[in-house]
Amino acid sequence: MMSPKRKIACLVALLLALAMYGIDAVAGDHGVTIGVLQKPFAMGVLGFVGAWALIIVSKMIMAPLLQRDENYYEEGEDADDNNE
């Protein structure tokens, strides 16, 4: 469960993003050429989904597969030195 502070921070971020969407909708000239990203609040959704996907892939898929003890390489190299 998230602490109240974190919930408030999320809510503030969401409100700011919506405010930015409002400004963007009024201003219009944002230079985006992709059709999908021109839909309302599409960049906001991309920001959320992109960040979420990066965390999932990095922390929950790659980290368990690829992370090892910090001395992982040194152990092998030390063994080598001892053999020498």
Add this chain to the structure above:
Amino acid sequence: MTIMNNINPAFIFFGIGILAAMTPGILRRIILLGLPVFALLAAINLEVGTKASYSFLPDYTSYYMNVDKLSWIFVFIFCIMGVIGSIYASHNESKIEALCSMGYVGSAIGTVLAEDWMTFLFFWELMAASSLFLIWNEKREASRGAGLRYLAVHFLGGNLILFGVLQKLAANEVLITCLTSGPKDLAFWMILTGVCINVAAIPVHAWLVDSYPSATITGGVFMSSYTTKVAVYALLRIFAGLDVLMAVGAVMAIYGALYAIMENDMLKLLSYHIISQVGFMVAGVGIGTEMAMNGAVAHAFSDILFKSLLFMCCGAIIYATGIRRINQLGGIAKKYPAVFVCFLIGAMSISGIPLFNGFISKTITIAAAGAAHYEVLEVLLEVASIGTLMSILFKMVYFIFLAPAKEEIKVRSTIPKNMYVGMGLGAFLCTFYGCFPDYLYQYLPYPLEYHPFSIGHIALFMQLAFMAVIPFIMYLPKMEPHSLLSLDTDWFYRRPFATAVRYCSYLGSATCNALGEAWGMLTGRVMELSSNPMQFLDAKGFRQKRHYNPENYRTAIADPIMIMLTVLLMSICYFMVRV
């Protein structure tokens, strides 16, 4: 000012390096603080269109200076970084480091200004050699190994380019030309692979993450700025518009961001971000339009400023506390507010926050991808931007500077003032170019009509940034890094390949020992036999006895006694019968 006209700044840096190596303490500091400015002035005064060459062999001329708009902007930013870096590093006691860092800057500039293949290759190799000593000068056990691996990888890359260049020279192509539209022959692929090694393209990127954090603190600042950017320049010059580079760039951008989210070591995290940011530039080269090429150049310019600033800030923290791991830090903002402000500026710059220089350069490449209708590439680069935002602006800023420290952080030494000056200059330039992008845009190699500060554009980017904060806060406990090492493609040559080499070495040693022993036995036997030819001729002795024994050649005493007694007994018997 006229004295400085059309002098190759590379030679000034070489001179500064040699002077710094020969002078003692305070004088060396003065040289490092003051003289690089002359190289910067020389760069500013270089006129586009200037060419210079020098013939020093009967059939060979080195075209060592060719100033066009593309090479000039790289020389300019390399000189700016040379000034900032030498100020930051001026407290160093090591003469070797002063020589190598200035030599490294000079060779990077020499590579960029070279017009012919051989001069280009000469400075390219000099750059690798001088940077190697920035790693070995750290004098840690890890740095020794990292330096050797750096040497091996760059030796491979340099030789690939050399083979390609030799084929070009054999075809009488002396000057560097764009190879994209030419034949895709062996020389093309060899030069491309060699350059891709230096640009840290996936999967030949691991040398960067391995070596940069292993260098000295000040050496890392220099290294973060030059090797990969020179390689980006080489791609722009030789392989502009090569389609495959778009995919290479997109993979680099995403890959670097993913690893950066996992990483715990500050300098390794920043090294992964070099890969990610260089991915933007490589993608820009691959798109090949004028806007994309401008984007790649502008982002290389910005990246040198903000990445060196981030390395300088992390270096200052390591210098002061001796701690490299993010999970052992916390609350640094209170202890070092100036470092925090500089780091924040660097973090906002690399994340592309408006009014900082990342925003005015990164978005050009993304917009160029969209304008050229490479929609997937545009989305991938946006996602990579989110990764940068999360791992540097959110993760590093929060866990290093704002979150409470788990243990009390002991201050080991005071940060020297020259380090603060270096960081301050970097932070100022990141903000200056971020607020006044035209000072950069006017020097780009192609005309550019791009206005990053439209309200819609800023609002759109901030929308993306604010929404990206939400998952970070949601997963905050998971975002905290741990004291673990992330395996990368260097695993292949540090583990299975190293094991294979080790066993091959054991096998070779065992075979050598066995052959040695067999030879020793054989020669011993021959010596033994040749010392006594009689033994050799005696079959029995040869087979049964190892050494000559005279007893073997004597008859037993019992035999003659028995014969004599038998003869005596038979004689007595005979005489008795006769009588």
